[in-house]
Amino acid sequence: MSKPVFNFDDPDFVAKYVEKGPPAFTPGHAGLLQMTGVLLAERAPADGHILVVGAGGGLDTRAMARFAPGWRFTGVDPAAKMLDLARVVLGDEINPRVELIEGGVEAAPEGPFDGATLILVLELIPDDGSKLRTLQEIRRRLKPGAAFVLVDRCDDADSPDFDRNIDRYIAYATASGVDPDTLGNARASHRANKAMATAARDEALLKEAGFSGVHTFYFAMNWQGWVAYA
Numbered sequence: 001m002s003k004p005v006f007n008f009d010d011p012d013f014v015a016k017y018v019e020k021g022p023p024a025f026t027p028g029h030a031g032l033l034q035m036t037g038v039l040l041a042e043r044a045p046a047d048g049h050i051l052v053v054g055a056g057g058g059l060d061t062r063a064m065a066r067f068a069p070g071w072r073f074t075g076v077d078p079a080a081k082m083l084d085l086a087r088v089v090l091g092d093e094i095n096p097r098v099e100l101i102e103g104g105v106e107a108a109p110e111g112p113f114d115g116a117t118l119i120l121v122l123e124l125i126p127d128d129g130s131k132l133r134t135l136q137e138i139r140r141r142l143k144p145g146a147a148f149v150l151v152d153r154c155d156d157a158d159s160p161d162f163d164r165n166i167d168r169y170i171a172y173a174t175a176s177g178v179d180p181d182t183l184g185n186a187r188a189s190h191r192a193n194k195a196m197a198t199a200a201r202d203e204a205l206l207k208e209a210g211f212s213g214v215h216t217f218y219f220a221m222n223w224q225g226w227v228a229y230a
């Protein structure tokens with residue numbers, strides 16, 4: 001995705017993010033978020049408190065809030081503009097159930113929370129100890145046995161399949177109506193993203209962070225989703 005020009009007073013900007021942002025890139029995005037609600041609800045009570053790490057844009061929180069009308073949310077994201085966008089996307093109906101805090105997971109209260117998510121974020125966090133620390137900090141804030149949903153785009157820039165995978169990424173987004181200008185830099189920016197990790201690495205990190213019962217529930221081209229338990 002290219003860098004958006006933020007204008008939250010412009011309904012076209014907000015609509016473009018909602019329609020041509022993550023849902024246009026990540027295959028099965030709506031179903032993925034619905035499954036997230038289902039998986040968290042297996043362990044979270046009807047009045048549960050959910051931690052959303054990387055809550056910018058608000059789409060994941062909005063889907064979970066609609067799925068479980070009794071849940072409250074604390075969302076963290078280091079990008080203030082993405083939190084502003086989340087407030088617009090969540091709207092008057094959902095905002096009263098949501099606390100949004102600028103920062104990474106360290107900025108989140110201690111909880112303990114009844115569930116947590118990290119959706120389309122881990123590929124942005126360097127694998128220099130920061131990915132592991134993020135997962136450990138999430139786990140530390142969960143009640144024992146609570147569910148955690150991780151969804152990540154996984155690849156390896158040195159893999160012989162990398163270019164084929166990017167071709168598919170671009171073809172999928174194009175078919176979703178994303179304009180060619182937005183996709184022009186996709187190959188170079190993904191190749192330059194040193195933080196991107198393979199699915200095997202993500203799974204190993206989940207286990208190293210102390211999560212148990214790690215289970216793949218979603219797999220779509222290069223995206224993979226896991227549920228795991230604190």
Ligand SMILES: C[S@@+](CC[C@H](N)C(=O)[O-])C[C@H]1O[C@@H](n2cnc3c(N)ncnc32)[C@H](O)[C@@H]1O
Pocket residue numbers: 022053054055056057058059060076077078079082103104105118119120121124125
């Ligand atoms: C592609 S967006 C996904 C947003 C949302 N989770 C969703 O699925 O619609 C990635 C978000 O991760 C945030 N982010 C980047 N680094 C982060 C970090 N270390 N901790 C938490 N969020 C981070 C970005 O600011 C951005 O809002």
